[in-house]
Structure formats: C-alpha cells, structure tokens
Amino acid sequence: MTVVRVDGERGLALCASEDGARHTVETGLVDPVSLGDSVLVHAGVALVTLPG
Amino acid sequence: MRYVEEFRDPELGHAMAGEILATVEPGRHYKLMEVCGGHTHSIYKYGIDDLLPANVELVHGPGCPVCVIPMGRVDDGIAIALQPRVTLTCFGDMLRVPGSRGTLLDAKAQGADVRMVYSPLDALRIARQNPDREVVFFAIGFETTAPSTALTLRRAKAEGVANFSCICNHVTILPPVRALLESPDLRLDGFIGPGHVCTVVGARPFEFIPADYGRPVVISGFEPLDILQSIHMLLRQLAEGRCEVENQYRRVVPYDGNLRALEVMADVFELRPHFEWRGMGFISHSALKLSAAYEEFDAERRFSAPGVRIADPKACQCGEVLKGVIKPWECKVFGTACTPEHAIGTCMVSPEGACAAYYNYGRLARTRQVV
Numbered sequence: 001m002t003v004v005r006v007d008g009e010r011g012l013a014l015c016a017s018e019d020g021a022r023h024t025v026e027t028g029l030v031d032p033v034s035l036g037d038s039v040l041v042h043a044g045v046a047l048v049t050l051p052g
Numbered sequence: 053m054r055y056v057e058e059f060r061d062p063e064l065g066h067a068m069a070g071e072i073l074a075t076v077e078p079g080r081h082y083k084l085m086e087v088c089g090g091h092t093h094s095i096y097k098y099g100i101d102d103l104l105p106a107n108v109e110l111v112h113g114p115g116c117p118v119c120v121i122p123m124g125r126v127d128d129g130i131a132i133a134l135q136p137r138v139t140l141t142c143f144g145d146m147l148r149v150p151g152s153r154g155t156l157l158d159a160k161a162q163g164a165d166v167r168m169v170y171s172p173l174d175a176l177r178i179a180r181q182n183p184d185r186e187v188v189f190f191a192i193g194f195e196t197t198a199p200s201t202a203l204t205l206r207r208a209k210a211e212g213v214a215n216f217s218c219i220c221n222h223v224t225i226l227p228p229v230r231a232l233l234e235s236p237d238l239r240l241d242g243f244i245g246p247g248h249v250c251t252v253v254g255a256r257p258f259e260f261i262p263a264d265y266g267r268p269v270v271i272s273g274f275e276p277l278d279i280l281q282s283i284h285m286l287l288r289q290l291a292e293g294r295c296e297v298e299n300q301y302r303r304v305v306p307y308d309g310n311l312r313a314l315e316v317m318a319d320v321f322e323l324r325p326h327f328e329w330r331g332m333g334f335i336s337h338s339a340l341k342l343s344a345a346y347e348e349f350d351a352e353r354r355f356s357a358p359g360v361r362i363a364d365p366k367a368c369q370c371g372e373v374l375k376g377v378i379k380p381w382e383c384k385v386f387g388t389a390c391t392p393e394h395a396i397g398t399c400m401v402s403p404e405g406a407c408a409a410y411y412n413y414g415r416l417a418r419t420r421q422v423v
Contacts, residue, residue: 018056026173026203029312040251040304043143043193043200044171047251047313048304 001025001046003037015041059275060098068280069103075287082108083239084286085376087229088246089116089404090274096413098276104283111238111376114228114332115246117193118145118402119374122328123364125221126151128357129190132219133164135355139182141175142190144168145402148395152362156190172204172218179208179216188351189218196248198222198340199313202320205346217351220341222321225249226257227338228329233265237377242286244279245271247301252317254309255299262295273301320346330398331364331371370397373406380407380415387416 001015004022011028026045027033039046076082086092092112095101101110114120126149133140133156140156147157147168160166165185169175172189179187191201201218208216225246232238245258250271258269268289272282282300289295299305320343327339342350352359364371368390369383380386380399390396392408399405403412410416 023170024173026171026200028203029199029310029316040248042248042251043197044173045200045203047196047199047248047310051303 001039001041003033003035003039006033006035008032013039013046015039015046056275059273059277061277065103065276065280068277068284072103072108072280072284072287073105075284075291076105076107077291078107080107082241082287082290083111084108084242084244084283085111085113085232085240086244086272086279087113087115087225088244088249089119089402089406090248091244091246091272091279092116092406092409093404094274094276094279096409096415099413100276100279103280108283108287111240112373112406113232113243113376114329114374115194115225115249116374116399116402116404116406117197117223118149119370119398119405120223120228120329120332121146121149121192121221121398122330123151123362124328124358124360125219126155127153127362128352128359129156129219130154130159130164131357132188132351132355133159133166134162135186137185138355139165139167139178139185139187140190141167141169141178141187143192146190146192148401149398150395150401172201173207176204176208176213176216179213180211183215185215186354187216188355189216190221191218192221194223194225194246194249195252195317198317198321199252199310202316205320205342205349206316208349209346217349217354218342219351220321222340223327223329224323224338224340226260227335228332229261231332231335232375233261233267235375238375240267240376241290242268242270244282244286245269245297247271247273247278247305250299250301250305250309252310252313255297255305255307256309258297262297266295268295269297271297271299271301271305273304319343328361329374331374365396368397370399370407373397373399380410383407387411
C-alpha cells in the first residue's frame, strides 16, 4: 500500500491499496513513514517499509 | 504497479522454469512443502505447478489460519456472539468457518450481532462508538496478524476501553512444522518458508529445520517469480548437497524479523501450554493467549463459553490435507458435498485453503499438465 496521509502523533497513516481503496494503518512497528512510501500492511498494521 | 508487475513477467517465468528443469536429477522425486496458504493460492492462481518438471511435487502445509481453527473454538465464538449486548467482530473469512452447529454467519442470521472487520483496530472503533455493548474480537492468524491484535489491545488499555475484549486464537507456525517433520506419514525434501510470517519473526527461527532435520528452507515472496526462484534455490541446495536457510524475500524479510513487533507480542501474549489444531490434534506451545497484564481483555474470562473439543465431521479430510498427506482431490467430499458455497471443511472456506485453491482454479482432477 502507498502512504497518502500521515498522522504521526497517533502513529497512524492513511494508505491506498492497489485497487485505490483507502485504509487507516497503524505505523508503530516501522520507522516513521512519509507520503509516497510503500508499506507492507497486514490486518491494518504496517509491518515493513519497502525499499524506495 | 511496483513490486508486482516485475515479479509476474511470463518470459522470466519460463526462463526460471528452464533453470529448474536443468537443476533436477532425472529419476529422483522431489517433495517440497509450501508452508503458507498464501503460497498455495499463488501457485494455483498463476499455474506455477504446470511450469515444474513432473518429478517436482508441491505439498501444501498448515499455514492457513482459518483452516486450522478447530470446531470447538468456532462454537465458543458463536456462544459468546449469542449472549445479550454482545457484538462479535471477526475477519471476513472466519464468518463461514463451520462449527458443530453452524457458522458465525448462521448466528448472525439467528439475530446475533456479528460484524466483519478489516482489522482489530476497526473492532476497537466499534467498541468506542458503542459503549453500551460488549465488543469482542475473534482473533485468528499466525505471527503476521498477532502484532495487529497486540497493538490494538495496547491501545484499548491505554484508552481504558473497558467494553472491548478478544477471543485469542493466534497460532505459531514453527510447532506444527516440527510436528510434520516428526511425522512418519510424510517425507519432505525441503520447505518454501512463509514470507509474511518471517517479516515478523525473521528467518532465523527456521534454522532448526536444516540443523535438526537436514532439510533446506527458502523464505519466499508471493509473486510467481518469487515462488519459482525459491523452488530453484531449494533444488540447487539439494543438488549441491547444501542444507541451510536462505532468504529469497530479502526485499521484505529482515533475517531477524521486526523487533518492535516481537517486543509488542511478548508484552501482550504468552504461549499456551497446548492448543488444538483442526485435523492435527493438540500441539504443545503452538498458540498464544493474553498475558497476565492484559487478562482483563480476555473474552474467555469475561464470558462463559462451552470450551468443548468437537471432533471433525467424518467425511471431511482437512486434517490430511493440512498435513500434506493427501491432495484436496483425494478427499471423499471435495468438489461434491464440499464446495466453497457449502463448505464442510475449513480448507474449502478460506481463499488460502488448499481445497479452495484447487477448486477455484480448476484443479479438480489428479492429472497435471506440464508445459
């Protein structure tokens, strides 16, 4: 999924999937994310930030 | 789409299939187990087994979280869902898993408030929005999903959301793999390791497989070229007499896993002494329960549930399928009494189940067309 909005204070990000659907994602398990980052998300949690 | 299209190139796939063919020893039969149901799904979706030589057999493992949930746990979920003021939440594929007297979807039809959620965070949101109801999350999944439940419980505790709780059915992948390696029913030559579980636990915990059992492991991604390359890496290890853990999925899997996720899990969960796996019986230290620090969120403490062990239906052979002893088409009810629309066994319910993968991609017969 691609990060489209970041709420660093709450450790959340809005992410868009391949089909355009958007989901709130918990980002506490990865280094701080930025707009445009690709993340591997499972059950609403980013587990890995994919290399740019 | 980055990370997708470049791993689905058909020309590269055929080239990789040629390298696999050149690596195998004629006359030798290779049995490789893909542990994860996500791999099983990709293998049949993309026709990967049709690209393999006839003497390379893929055996499907127990890594489908919905498939391994025993009937008794489903019955417990239904019993809690039917209690007054309870809203039970779960992932979509859990809704149709059969218990002894129906599914969670059947309970919903009887009037229970059962809702599908995308993540445990959604369940927590429902709890915040409905303070007059008890919101229970039916948690399933391997180490890939457990961090999500753990983080949600941490949030619930920090926010003091007292009407939220969890039926914890999280399981761990290594004990059943060890059980399979100990099984006299099955001779395996190597393992395609579960890439997504390894994003959390890393590749290192799999080192006991080559060290103690002399079988190679390749941690694999889920796109067609990932899986073909992993098969090639396994066959190359066998051809060269090597036996080790290799990481094909390095773009995603750190060798030591996600340390933050492991730390959160260690805080929120502890190992159960034993847990029942559908078709595989009780396996020691193979599942998680909430730790003492989080027991206030344990739905099994908060609500009464039968907690009874229920035998699988006699006609269903999911256990043998999950252990890789038989192929789905060898089950007596596959594709006849048991279909995705009317599943008897769990392997037909989840898209990651081997039976559903065979059925959905037309592998209804035993013949395999090798190209």
